[in-house]
């Protein structure tokens with residue numbers, strides 16, 4: 459079996475690569491910069507928009523779509539026709555958006571698909587690193603509760619899905635608990651050894667900032683979602699434990715691994 463891993467230099471992809479190699483699977487990676495490719499794998503240099511060369515002869519693909527819109531998805535996925543596709547999606551896919559569009563496009567090219575719908579990746583909080591070093595992290599909706607998931611749990615799920623039969627399964631991939639953003643910041647402070655607190659940022663200011671990073675439409679949707687999490691926390695799913703055989707890793711452990 460040969461598996462193509464996209465996003466192999468990223469947070470989840472690098473662990474998917476090592477997990478597949480540990481499982482004795484041949485791995486090919488698609489990377490934009492060959493110098494950043496992991497060791498022990500076949501390397502194809504290119505962009506995700508054109509998977510023709512990368513997909514040639516592979517049986518399965520770990521797919522992520524690193525864009526805030528789905529333009530070009532049909533053309534990009536064409537070379538994956540009939541192959542096993544394990545796609546890193548999002549819980550919000552059920553409401554459409556980019557993740558919903560990509561899921562539909564995957565379903566149009568293969569029956570052997572598995573969707574890993576994450577609530578949020580714990581790696582999102584790495585964006586707070588500079589502020590955490592000052593002891594204060596500013597953001598909107600500090601009381602929003604998120605069940606952020608460790609990237610290793612996503613990768614463990616992906617390896618199981620690729621090496622086993624998980625066709626047409628949609629898994630909800632979450633951490634083991636839903637913590638407020640303020641609680642996450644405190645745990646990051648505990649990990650760094652510098653007491654760190656949350657400071658509430660006015661929503662209008664956050665909207666301007668996020669709009670510059672991810673586009674106004676995406677930022678507006680994201681802010682509306684975080685607002686809803688103050689009263690309706692993200693769910694906690696047991697799918698990681700069911701599929702991998704181990705419980706999801708707590709955010710506290712994730713923070714210690716990445717911030718200490």
Ligand SMILES: NC(=O)c1ccc[n+]([C@@H]2O[C@H](COP(=O)([O-])OP(=O)(O)OC[C@H]3O[C@@H](n4cnc5c(N)ncnc54)[C@H](OP(=O)(O)O)[C@@H]3O)[C@@H](O)[C@H]2O)c1
Pocket residue numbers: 464465466467468469470471488489490491494504505506507522523524525546547548549576577578579581582
């Ligand atoms: N953040 C969340 O909470 C969340 C929630 C749901 C779903 N997701 C999904 O998770 C994905 C991110 O996964 P991750 O954290 O494992 O990755 P990541 O650490 O964000 O890294 C992105 C990866 O994609 C590669 N990449 C970016 N643009 C590319 C292009 N045009 N062609 C080929 N490769 C490209 C990057 O390669 P380089 O080394 O070349 O930059 C890198 O390997 C997102 O795209 C999103 O769809 C995220």
